[in-house]
Amino acid sequence: MNIKTINLLLISFLLLLIIACDSKQSASDNRIIIGISADVQTFNSLYAFSYEESAIAEILYPGLLDFRWNDEKGELDLYPMIAKSWQWAEDSLSIRFFLRDDILWSDGKKLTASDVVFSYDVFSDPEVESRLYGTFNQLFTESDGHIDIEKTFNVISPYEFEIHIPESSVPDLVKIVVPVIPEHIFKNISRDQLANHESNFNPVSSGAFKFKKWDKNQTIILEADSSSFLFLPDQVAELVFKIVPDYTSRILQLKKGDIDLVELVKVEDMVELKSEKSLAAVNLIGREYDYIGWNNINTDEASKPNKLFGSSNVHKALSMAINRKEILNEYLLGQGELAASSVSPIFKSAFNDKVTPYEFNPDEAKKLLSHEGWKDRDKNGILEKGNEEFKFKMYYPVGNPLREYAAVVVKNNLKAVGIEVTLEKIEQGAFINNLYERKFDSWMAGFGVPIPLDLKPYWYSDPNVGFLNFSGYKSDEADAILNQLETKISYDKKNELIKRFQEIIHQDEPVTFLYWTPNIIIYNKRIKNLNITPYGVLVHCWEWTLN
Amino acid sequence: MKSDIVKTLFTRFFSSLLTIFLLVSFLFIIIRLSPGDPTDKYISAKLGSELSEKIAEKFSLTQPVTDQYFSFVENVFKGDMGVSYNYRLPVFEVIWEYFSFTLVFASISFILQIILSIWLALWIIKKRNKWLDNFVANTLLFIYSVPAFVLGVVLIYVFSVNLNLFPISGLKSLDYDYLPFFSQILDKIHHLILPLITLTAAGVALFYKYVKESIDEVIQNTFIVNLRASGVNEKTILKKHVIPNAIRPLISVAGIELGIILGGTLITEVIFSLPGMGRLAIDSILSRDYPLVIGCVFTAGAVMILANFFADIIKLKLDKRLVKGILN
Numbered sequence: 067m068n069i070k071t072i073n074l075l076l077i078s079f080l081l082l083l084i085i086a087c088d089s090k091q092s093a094s095d096n097r098i099i100i101g102i103s104a105d106v107q108t109f110n111s112l113y114a115f116s117y118e119e120s121a122i123a124e125i126l127y128p129g130l131l132d133f134r135w136n137d138e139k140g141e142l143d144l145y146p147m148i149a150k151s152w153q154w155a156e157d158s159l160s161i162r163f164f165l166r167d168d169i170l171w172s173d174g175k176k177l178t179a180s181d182v183v184f185s186y187d188v189f190s191d192p193e194v195e196s197r198l199y200g201t202f203n204q205l206f207t208e209s210d211g212h213i214d215i216e217k218t219f220n221v222i223s224p225y226e227f228e229i230h231i232p233e234s235s236v237p238d239l240v241k242i243v244v245p246v247i248p249e250h251i252f253k254n255i256s257r258d259q260l261a262n263h264e265s266n267f268n269p270v271s272s273g274a275f276k277f278k279k280w281d282k283n284q285t286i287i288l289e290a291d292s293s294s295f296l297f298l299p300d301q302v303a304e305l306v307f308k309i310v311p312d313y314t315s316r317i318l319q320l321k322k323g324d325i326d327l328v329e330l331v332k333v334e335d336m337v338e339l340k341s342e343k344s345l346a347a348v349n350l351i352g353r354e355y356d357y358i359g360w361n362n363i364n365t366d367e368a369s370k371p372n373k374l375f376g377s378s379n380v381h382k383a384l385s386m387a388i389n390r391k392e393i394l395n396e397y398l399l400g401q402g403e404l405a406a407s408s409v410s411p412i413f414k415s416a417f418n419d420k421v422t423p424y425e426f427n428p429d430e431a432k433k434l435l436s437h438e439g440w441k442d443r444d445k446n447g448i449l450e451k452g453n454e455e456f457k458f459k460m461y462y463p464v465g466n467p468l469r470e471y472a473a474v475v476v477k478n479n480l481k482a483v484g485i486e487v488t489l490e491k492i493e494q495g496a497f498i499n500n501l502y503e504r505k506f507d508s509w510m511a512g513f514g515v516p517i518p519l520d521l522k523p524y525w526y527s528d529p530n531v532g533f534l535n536f537s538g539y540k541s542d543e544a545d546a547i548l549n550q551l552e553t554k555i556s557y558d559k560k561n562e563l564i565k566r567f568q569e570i571i572h573q574d575e576p577v578t579f580l581y582w583t584p585n586i587i588i589y590n591k592r593i594k595n596l597n598i599t600p601y602g603v604l605v606h607c608w609e610w611t612l613n
Numbered sequence: 614m615k616s617d618i619v620k621t622l623f624t625r626f627f628s629s630l631l632t633i634f635l636l637v638s639f640l641f642i643i644i645r646l647s648p649g650d651p652t653d654k655y656i657s658a659k660l661g662s663e664l665s666e667k668i669a670e671k672f673s674l675t676q677p678v679t680d681q682y683f684s685f686v687e688n689v690f691k692g693d694m695g696v697s698y699n700y701r702l703p704v705f706e707v708i709w710e711y712f713s714f715t716l717v718f719a720s721i722s723f724i725l726q727i728i729l730s731i732w733l734a735l736w737i738i739k740k741r742n743k744w745l746d747n748f749v750a751n752t753l754l755f756i757y758s759v760p761a762f763v764l765g766v767v768l769i770y771v772f773s774v775n776l777n778l779f780p781i782s783g784l785k786s787l788d789y790d791y792l793p794f795f796s797q798i799l800d801k802i803h804h805l806i807l808p809l810i811t812l813t814a815a816g817v818a819l820f821y822k823y824v825k826e827s828i829d830e831v832i833q834n835t836f837i838v839n840l841r842a843s844g845v846n847e848k849t850i851l852k853k854h855v856i857p858n859a860i861r862p863l864i865s866v867a868g869i870e871l872g873i874i875l876g877g878t879l880i881t882e883v884i885f886s887l888p889g890m891g892r893l894a895i896d897s898i899l900s901r902d903y904p905l906v907i908g909c910v911f912t913a914g915a916v917m918i919l920a921n922f923f924a925d926i927i928k929l930k931l932d933k934r935l936v937k938g939i940l941n
Contacts (some may be wrong), residue, residue: 261701283888496648
């Protein structure tokens, strides 16, 4: 065979290939394809640790109640789901749930109260090591955190049961409702083997979509389950999660129409993508903020204030010296929002709009620093206090271009007021490790905001409770408020306390709050009924329809 | 001679085992000394720190590193590389699911690299055109210098986005299961063309240089002149005398190149969203899944050593005089 013949054969083969593969584009249009960056490792709700896993698990395993975001009040409203109704006892020491009697698991078995109690049992079992282990303190638990089933539950009938609550606790229904998993599938599996049991990869579910297929690191396909109690006649036939780790590739596929929805789109891409006729954008602000942490206490001796960042006046001066608006406008093209505290503006009832971010004011910053004894006595451009020069290292993790840009602005801004910053970029895992070990004096990072609002882990002074209080912030009044929020108080009182808490935080400025970062979601306009709220993008996805 | 070969093979086998053992031991120590904690992902405002402490205990992460190492070595000798922290499955069970693709993908690319480079070298030699020779050599040098992640993105942009000829990512279409058998094969090939070009291009350039130089060298030998003078057909000279003699240096390079391909698949798999071990390795490093990282390196190291081992065997088959060289 000569070279010409080989060439001819190769070209014919390629043409045949392109023609053959091009003709199959229209096989199924009744599906929505969601681009995600990482594959899941399980479909079992017990172990759904990652964002993708929990999003899919929530679709497969609905909970007792449905939570919907109330935009006016900025909080979650409760709606029936597996429970068609619920009733608190007069003494608030028990709650009775009335379940729907028409709920089927995807294998045809009925969902009953026994499944619900079993779910609580398994989720709280220390041997299972579920993602919710250690979070049931508001119920009757044993010393190892396992829910005391006998004390807590009273099953009245297959569709009616009670949860008893200890007198000392004030449970929030949003926090104690767990996804319901099938007892008949898991009851015969040894608890310590649940994590790697094959049933995790072929789940029996009760949601509007059921598992269809998983091509590892490729696609996850969920199909509409017509026997589900949540099934809607015009619901899409398939929900496909396409795993595309490369960001650029996800965006290109979105443009090309191979993917219908992508989260966390960069601001610079949003402008271009929005100009595409077929695409629309939603910017969710308020679930994440960036901040610069100042270690309030001495790293070696926690009882002493930090020699650089021990005073709230210094914190305020640092915040005033940094031009956060510039970063917001230049890098985020105005798509973010300046932050004044860790209480997000999305929590409208609890948000204190009188607390506003410190304005960029280098002169005032210099005055405050001078008042604290930081002066440039030797005229070398760096402030001193005694023998101590105001210079430090600021750490931030790699792989976040916004923080890399912001770090340079911070360095330059602080230089202008006489503070020398050395920027240290380190790997994400090492960064987090050092944060937990409280090894940094200054760092730039971000926090996600949980719904419902939870402030204690971030600001409580006891590091065992406030384990995310990396700056070592301590305020007796703030601690008292955080404790009070866990007692039986009225709705208005609760909001009043949270508003006061924001004032205290603003006054002390333990960290420099930078901005609420945007989560830009781009989707294909052929998807209708898309109700994206701060509570989530995919929640209630069974209500989505296609044009 | 036969006993020499057996001795050679045994020596190589045991030195390979030792190399792999040293490799995983070194990695075990390095990865544990590096900052980061596999249980960090279990801490959040919602979860508290109880779960992370419990998991650290379960995976013996609270023990001193030396104790962890000795128990690791003991398990390795039993053929047990441990359980992945993320997947909670035995390491090899996880790796096999992903490695099978990488092995096939890398092997196809490897074969293509050899075939295309030899074919191109022969074609250029036949043309005897200095200008074309220089043009091909410079073009291949350029291709060799372009990193895979750049080449991949350019190919996607041109052939997938602009010309819409190939899919942007993935191994198969969503409707793959509904296609007839022949179309399923075509579908996979269609998805693999751009990734294969990305992974193969640099290797073709490298092999081409070796083959071309080697052929040029062999052709200038007096025995080729003698053959030509004896009136032996040019095709026969090429097939029976030039190629077998010219291919020898290629075999040594090929053993090393297979390792480079394995490294290259890592980038290609990420760009084209392919389900291979490269992506698994990256994810396991980022999430500090120690057993899985070691498992991936062990697998890659074993393949590399095996490839070199086979390259040596092939060389031995071609030239028995090499036994002593390999022994040493």
